[in-house]
Amino acid sequence: MSTATGLLSDISGVGADRQRGGYSRHGFDVVELELREWFIAEAGKRGLTVDNDRNGNLWAWWGAPGKDAVITGSHLDSVPGGGAFDGPLGVVSALAAVDVLQARGFQPRRPFAVTVFAEEEGGRFGVPCLGSRLMAGSIDPDAARRLTDLNGITLADAVDAAGFDPARLGPDPEALAGIGCFVELHVEQGKGLVDVDAPVGVASSILAHGRWRFRFTGEGNHAGATLIGDRTDPMLPAAQLVLAARAAARAVDGARATVGKLIPNPGGTNVIASAVDVWLDARAATDEVTRNVVAEITAAARDAAEAEGCEVAVTEESYGDTVIFDPALRDQLAAQLGGVPALPTGAGHDAGILAAKVPTAMLFVRNPTGISHAPAEHAEPADCEAGVTALAHVVEQLTR
Incomplete structure (x- = not known):
């Protein structure tokens, strides 16, 4: 047996x-x-x-x-x-x-x-x-x-x-x-x-939990030849999304928000990315609380993208109440x-x-x-x- x-x-x-x-x-x-x-x-x-x-x-x-x-x-x-x-x-x-x-x-x-x-x-x-x-x-x-x-x-x-x-x-x-x-x-x-x-x-x-994909788009360029003031770098709002997720979840008892996957395109060490895909996993006790946490993170992501001159598209990939x-x-x-x-x-x-x-x-x-x-x-x-x-x-x- x-x-x-x-x-x-x-x-x-x-x-x-x-x-x-x-x-x-x-x-x-x-x-x-x-x-x-x-x-x-x-x-x-x-x-x-x-x-x-x-x-x-x-x-x-x-x-x-x-x-x-x-x-x-x-x-x-x-x-x-x-x-x-x-x-x-x-x-x-x-x-x-x-x-x-x-x-x-x-x-x-x-x-x-x-x-x-x-x-x-x-x-x-x-x-x-x-x-x-x-x-x-x-x-x-x-x-x-x-x-x-x-x-x-x-x-x-x-x-x-x-x-x-x-x-x-x-x-x-x-x-x-x-x-x-x-x-x-x-x-x-x-x-x-x-x-x-x-x-x-x-x-x-x-x-209640779900997964959301954030796609930040900017302008790909040379890491050495492009001055900081001339950049439209989608990695910056992507990084700020990671921090916003932690802050939004920490402010709500029992909520969880996690970025476990981030993919820059084209992904070269000496390349300013043209786009960055970030996946957010968010969970909380109820549907309303979960969606409020995600809405706060999304607003922060949009503000960060605008500040860098980038665009962001958000897609809900899965959700369960x-x-x-x-x-x-x-x-x-x-x-x-x-x-x-x-x-x-x-x-x-x-x-x-x-x-x-x-x-x-x-x-x-x-x-x-x-x-x-x-x-x-x-x-x-x-x-x-x-x-x-x-x-x-x-x-x-x-x-x-």
């Missing part, structure tokens, strides 16, 4: 990023496709039957597919240089939970499947939870097909190269209608469980697990996307570092197995 840490060890060499540290595993790239093949093989060892849906999400069914199904799982992709646990822990824990139940001779009475959602992190095409968004109809499929990675490859081309039909990307009401509930296990992205000294908890809510997980399902899981704590999270998840359509819940596994989206992300083996035990118990109760 496999353990969660043992299964994680099996894929520890796939997508290791020697430059950044951690892992770089992105939707429909060769690394993620290798992980898909690994998952299909592991599901087959357990007698699960794997299907691909129209959006490239994987479904491993224990028995025949059907309505009112109990679904668990997560994703296998990562942010650039991400940790080993974010996403994969939910997938391997689901497989290990199946092992636990099969060892007991248990047979689910409700349809049950382990799922792997595509491009959850948005590390390649910029939009998080892409597989679940497409399925739920919360992103326009034509706009999704036009998304491009840093090499100019469109999602449509990447999906086609991976063996899927890009024309079929889009809402999947039949798949949604078949889900009775979705329970996603995830390593905690924070130290809430550390603070209450608990190995496992449930999620109560997700902060505050998610309150199904209270009845949350309380049911917490009670079944002996009254484990319920915690809010600032991180987005496929469960948060599906929450608008079907009852969803999340289990968190303690992260002693509190760090996520970085190589130092961690969960102790004993806590990982506590998560497997909790998930197996929940699946057993829900599928009786």
Whole structure:
């Protein structure tokens, strides 16, 4: 019988990023496709039957597919240089939970499947939870097909190269209608469980959050031959945006605003950039507060661009309102697990996307570092197995 840490060890060499540290595993790239093949093989060892849906999400069914199904799982992709646990822990824990139940001779009475959602992190095409968004109809499929990675490859081309039909990307009401509930296990992205000294908890809510792209344009020129007074340098308002994001978030209790990606064009050391693209991630407790923070940052960016003689264009690339997980399902899981704590999270998840359509819940596994989206992300083996035990118990109760 496999353990969660043992299964994680099996894929520890796939997508290791020697430059950044951690892992770089992105939707429909060769690394993620290798992980898909690994998952299909592991599901087959357990007698699960794997299907691909129209959006490239994987479904491993224990028995025949059907309505009112109990679904668990997560994703296998990562942010650039991400940790080993974010996403994969939910997938391997689901497989290990199946092992636990099969060892007991248990047979689910409700349809049950382990799922792997595509491009959850948005590390390649910029939009998080892409597989679940497409399925739920919360992103326009034509706009999704036009998304491009840093090499100019469109999602449509990447999906086609991976063996899927890009024309079929889009809402999947039949798949949604078949889900009775979705329970996603995830390593905690924070130290809430550390603070209450608990190995496992449930999620109560997700902060409102989104991603915005700011494109500052100026005049490219020679770094040595152009006097300071003659410059129209988009890097200056871009830098001021970074500072404005910190100031706006700091002024609002619980708000977060982050610039984690900035790309100058053409990017030469001795070149004044002609354009700079800056991506802002902003989150807060409510939609109103989040949008107010972004409006303040945007105003500062426009003022900074005008002062430098530059222009700025702002595009909202993705957004999710505050998610309150199904209270009845949350309380049911917490009670079944002996009254484990319920915690809010600032991180987005496929469960948060599906929450608008079907009852969803999340289990968190303690992260002693509190760090996520970085190589130092961690969960102790004993806590990982506590998560497997909790998930197996929940699946057993829900599928009786």
